[in-house]
Amino acid sequence: MASYSIEVSATAEKQIRRLGSSDRLRVLRAIQQLSHNPRPRGCRKLQGYDDVFRMRIGTHRVIYSIETRRLLIIILKVGHRKDVYR
Numbered sequence: 001m002a003s004y005s006i007e008v009s010a011t012a013e014k015q016i017r018r019l020g021s022s023d024r025l026r027v028l029r030a031i032q033q034l035s036h037n038p039r040p041r042g043c044r045k046l047q048g049y050d051d052v053f054r055m056r057i058g059t060h061r062v063i064y065s066i067e068t069r070r071l072l073i074i075i076l077k078v079g080h081r082k083d084v085y086r
Helices: 010-018 021-033
Strands: 005-008 052-057 060-067 072-080
Touching: 005 010, 005 021, 010 021, 010 072, 021 052, 021 060
Parallel strands: 005 072
Antiparallel strands: 052 060, 060 072
């Protein structure tokens, strides 16, 4: 199985920088693992969207899109569970 490329949106990049150091490390590790397995155990498809998923990392969520034809994962948002869906 080929590995996926990962792109991070400007919004997500800012949100990652605002996280605390330990949370930032956990999120970045989880994002790196998406390149090998874009649909890890526990990820959920968001209703109302095509190919948009969320991944739980403690109290934080990573919202991302998968483009299977291009083998690309786009990180859309990263944030606390109470704020990320707004």
